[in-house]
Amino acid sequence: MIETVISIGLPVREKLVIKKNRLQPEKLQNRPKRIAIVTGIHGDELEGQFVCYEVTRRIRENIDKLNGIVDIYPCLNPLGMDAVYRNVPKTEIDMNRMFPGNTEGPMIEKVASAIVADIAGSDMCVDLHSSDTFIREVPQVRLSEVWADHLLPYAKLMNVNMIWKNATKTVDESTLGYSLNMLGTPTIVVEMGIGNHIDQSNGMQLADGIFRLMNHLGIWKDEPQQGVEPLVSSDGEIEFIRADESGVFLPCIEYNCEVKTGDKIGDIINPLSGEIIKSYYASVCGLVFSLREYPMVYAGSLLARIIKNDRR
Amino acid sequence: MYLDSICSYHSPYREDFTINGYRFGKGDKAACILGPIRGNEIQQLYICSQLVKKLKELEAKGCISSGKEILVIPCVNHFSINTASRFWAVDNTDINRMFPGTDYGDTTSRIARDVLDAIHEYTYGIQFASFYMSGEFVPHVRMMETGYQNTSLANLFGLPYVMVRKPKPIDTKTLNYNWQNEETAAFSVYTNKNDEIDPVSAKQAVSSVLRFLTRMGIVKYESHSGYISHIINEEDLSNVYTKTAGIFHNYVNAGAEVKYGDLMAEITDPYEGNIVEKIIAPTDGIVFFKQAEPLVNESDIVYRMIHRLHE
Ligand SMILES: [Zn+2]
Numbered sequence: 001m002i003e004t005v006i007s008i009g010l011p012v013r014e015k016l017v018i019k020k021n022r023l024q025p026e027k028l029q030n031r032p033k034r035i036a037i038v039t040g041i042h043g044d045e046l047e048g049q050f051v052c053y054e055v056t057r058r059i060r061e062n063i064d065k066l067n068g069i070v071d072i073y074p075c076l077n078p079l080g081m082d083a084v085y086r087n088v089p090k091t092e093i094d095m096n097r098m099f100p101g102n103t104e105g106p107m108i109e110k111v112a113s114a115i116v117a118d119i120a121g122s123d124m125c126v127d128l129h130s131s132d133t134f135i136r137e138v139p140q141v142r143l144s145e146v147w148a149d150h151l152l153p154y155a156k157l158m159n160v161n162m163i164w165k166n167a168t169k170t171v172d173e174s175t176l177g178y179s180l181n182m183l184g185t186p187t188i189v190v191e192m193g194i195g196n197h198i199d200q201s202n203g204m205q206l207a208d209g210i211f212r213l214m215n216h217l218g219i220w221k222d223e224p225q226q227g228v229e230p231l232v233s234s235d236g237e238i239e240f241i242r243a244d245e246s247g248v249f250l251p252c253i254e255y256n257c258e259v260k261t262g263d264k265i266g267d268i269i270n271p272l273s274g275e276i277i278k279s280y281y282a283s284v285c286g287l288v289f290s291l292r293e294y295p296m297v298y299a300g301s302l303l304a305r306i307i308k309n310d311r312r
Numbered sequence: 313m314y315l316d317s318i319c320s321y322h323s324p325y326r327e328d329f330t331i332n333g334y335r336f337g338k339g340d341k342a343a344c345i346l347g348p349i350r351g352n353e354i355q356q357l358y359i360c361s362q363l364v365k366k367l368k369e370l371e372a373k374g375c376i377s378s379g380k381e382i383l384v385i386p387c388v389n390h391f392s393i394n395t396a397s398r399f400w401a402v403d404n405t406d407i408n409r410m411f412p413g414t415d416y417g418d419t420t421s422r423i424a425r426d427v428l429d430a431i432h433e434y435t436y437g438i439q440f441a442s443f444y445m446s447g448e449f450v451p452h453v454r455m456m457e458t459g460y461q462n463t464s465l466a467n468l469f470g471l472p473y474v475m476v477r478k479p480k481p482i483d484t485k486t487l488n489y490n491w492q493n494e495e496t497a498a499f500s501v502y503t504n505k506n507d508e509i510d511p512v513s514a515k516q517a518v519s520s521v522l523r524f525l526t527r528m529g530i531v532k533y534e535s536h537s538g539y540i541s542h543i544i545n546e547e548d549l550s551n552v553y554t555k556t557a558g559i560f561h562n563y564v565n566a567g568a569e570v571k572y573g574d575l576m577a578e579i580t581d582p583y584e585g586n587i588v589e590k591i592i593a594p595t596d597g598i599v600f601f602k603q604a605e606p607l608v609n610e611s612d613i614v615y616r617m618i619h620r621l622h623e
């Protein structure tokens with residue numbers, strides 16, 4: 001059943017409408033469990049579109065296996081997604097810095113507060129992101145240190161390649177994930193892929209993970225499925241490789257590959273002079289889980305991130 | 313005066329991104345004044361340029377106190393101004409949300425770090441800033457409630473109002489907040505405009521800074537005494553909302569006094585032109601902020617008001 005979470009009038013003959021699809025069996029048990037799958041806070045992150053479709057499709061085709069409520073929120077920033085724009089158009093505000101919102105505040109804060117009120121009380125929430133347009137990410141869960149212990153068992157079911165504890169950027173206090181966790185709704189933040197793009201194999205992997213999680217919560221009744229065993233890491237075990245020169249970055253590895261200490265990651269070149277400005281090498285053994293896709297760089301631009309892998 | 317480079321970054325195809333500082337006087341790091349961090353802060357740029365001009369004149373007349381140094385950084389982010397983008401053009405990050413920054417982080421985080429390194433030892437810090445919502449303010453000095461804020465010093469600018477804001481998590485990444493944490497007495501000065509120049513309020517801003525510097529014994533400058541500032545807390549402002557979306561016709565400006573029941577604005581239908589809403593003053597008071605867009609959404613904040621202070 002498609003429902004409206006909030007609707008606010010825009011200046012000229014249009015409403016900003018946030019929609020969700022509530023999936024539930026015909027007969028609900030007493031106090032049914034509820035999970036929320038949300039995505040599209042950032043208008044340039046589209047990987048979640050396929051995941052929402054795939055999860056909904058599988059549920060609709062196997063509705064007899066559903067034993068609770070699944071709320072799908074495929075787009076929390078409809079104006080941004082329509083404008084191929086990460087933030088909220090016009091105000092240029094990053095919507096994921098506006099939570100938990102404020103019913104008395106400007107429009108975007110009202111929208112944020114309505115979203116939080118709608119999701120709060122769920123037994124679990126999964127917030128799907130897809131990096132930005134610069135960096136490609138392997139499917140991963142990012143956990144705030146504050147809730148890492150509590151959320152880790154659920155995160156392990158998500159079928160992701162890695163779990164990154166205490167990653168500060170996406171987990172700071174004004175995000176949807178932080179706000180919901182504060183309100184007692186366990187929320188798992190997923191990053192995968194790259195902006196303005198859908199990788200269907202990533203999406204399938206994540207959809208499988210969501211069904212494993214729902215199975216565990218009793219919302220889905222099916223044979224337990226095997227999943228990917230994720231690498232789990234805290235910040236200290238991650239190597240950041242950043243540019244210290246400006247130019248054009250040409251990677252010489254694929255993302256999601258294992259590297260050894262000393263392996264070459266790529267070059268920053270100067271197209272004007274035809275020279276290599278600097279080459280970059282791995283200083284640890286591990287998995288390249290983030291790799292720069294957008295070639296132009298300044299000093300400070302992220303080129304790659306490697307998670308140390310002790311399993312090998 | 314001498315011109316200094318605060319930091320410099322190579323760009324693939326633009327000239328180097330260099331932040332310049334103008335140093336006046338020699339001695340204790342007495343005061344630092346900072347211009348635009350965002351690319352739409354044109355009024356702020358204009359104000360800083362006028363201040364540099366004034367300080368040059370004062371220095372030539374020997375009116376900078378001995379043993380005091382003033383640093384003016386007229387612009388932190390001219391790259392965004394030149395491309396008419398509000399934020400860092402490459403990745404759309406807001407440098408004023410990157411403080412305190414790190415020297416091993418993203419580009420904008422490094423820039424924030426470089427700027428803070430250059431300015432954190434000054435006793436007084438003054439930033440010409442803008443609000444995240446677009447609109448016009450009564451000229452005022454703004455401080456974050458960090459525990460280090462000193463509102464009685466803020467009164468010495470002689471602007472009509474001093475506003476104290478309780479920081480939200482997002483504010484902890486701003487320059488003002490981090491500057492105060494470095495124990496600089498940091499003030500943000502707001503005038504009525506951002507992306508266009510209002511020479512009258514710019515002049516008021518320049519005078520207020522020179523008045524402050526004079527009162528702190530850093531320069532000698534003849535000025536009238538300015539206003540006796542009212543101190544207000546942001547949470548005491550009352551918001552006036554729209555009920556209807558449409559074309560916004562404003563009838564009161566920032567600074568105006570209104571009485572309960574006065575007509576403040578009308579909203580007309582964007583296709584048919586008829587009046588769909590009259591916005592009436594909910595209380596006696598002064599318009600502290602007004603939104604400045606020609607179009608409004610449903611339930612937008614269009615004014616923020618100070619309740620009249622009854623004697
Ligand atoms: Zn995102």
